[in-house]
Amino acid sequence: MLHLATPLRDRLADLTVADYPREACGLLVGRLQPDATHVRQVFPVRNLNVERARDRYELDPDEHARVAAAARLEGLDIVGVWHSHPDHPARPSETDRAAAWEGWSYVIASVSPGGLQDLRSWRLQDGRFEEEDIVDGQR
Amino acid sequence: MDSVEAVTVTIRIPAPLRPATGGLAEVAVTGRTAGEALQDLARLHPDVRARLLDARGELRPFVNVYVGERSLRALGGLAAPLQDGAVLAIVPAVAGGAP
Numbered sequence: 001m002l003h004l005a006t007p008l009r010d011r012l013a014d015l016t017v018a019d020y021p022r023e024a025c026g027l028l029v030g031r032l033q034p035d036a037t038h039v040r041q042v043f044p045v046r047n048l049n050v051e052r053a054r055d056r057y058e059l060d061p062d063e064h065a066r067v068a069a070a071a072r073l074e075g076l077d078i079v080g081v082w083h084s085h086p087d088h089p090a091r092p093s094e095t096d097r098a099a100a101w102e103g104w105s106y107v108i109a110s111v112s113p114g115g116l117q118d119l120r121s122w123r124l125q126d127g128r129f130e131e132e133d134i135v136d137g138q139r
Numbered sequence: 140m141d142s143v144e145a146v147t148v149t150i151r152i153p154a155p156l157r158p159a160t161g162g163l164a165e166v167a168v169t170g171r172t173a174g175e176a177l178q179d180l181a182r183l184h185p186d187v188r189a190r191l192l193d194a195r196g197e198l199r200p201f202v203n204v205y206v207g208e209r210s211l212r213a214l215g216g217l218a219a220p221l222q223d224g225a226v227l228a229i230v231p232a233v234a235g236g237a238p
Binding site: 023025027032049052054055056057058059061062064065066068069072077078079081083085086087088092093094095096099100101102103104106 | 151153154155156157158164201203205208210228230231232233234235236237238
């Protein structure tokens, strides 16, 4: 279960809509617990894949390292990754699956010219993505 | 027993690799170079080895290692020397995309 407060969900909507029709991507910072993930911060991270920015993303590892270091100073952790699927459903692609890591949440935003259409979260388990519930909550 | 020249460094483990370190977010290791430090990590936690290093002991392409804020690849790779008290951070490569 992913706890994502409404202001953070709104932030994700703003970031993904602002970059449409390009893919937007970034990191989720918060706390990992055995039965739930609590998101406290949402960070955009530069997409290094400029040639296919409409349908691929590759997080800038330098920015990723800085976000991870800053999170640790606050007693937080990288808990997941978010990205948008412009004009596609909020379901992981084979490209997503092949590059994913177990232990993180993968939030996908489906975005169209009309704005955010759907927001879902997925976790890789034994090589397959399973959807997890997103609930509104601070802790 | 470690020699007097042993350099102690801390390696930060991202959540996806923590099942391989018994849940530890940080592991103290010894090594005068980044390669030695990662080998020591793999000695202490053998399940880490296949996630980080290939059969030749090189860093896998989908894993990045930082020394402070600098990428190990920019510092010369596994031969990069480490100071006592250095902090290494393992940063998984993150990628994907729409169908």
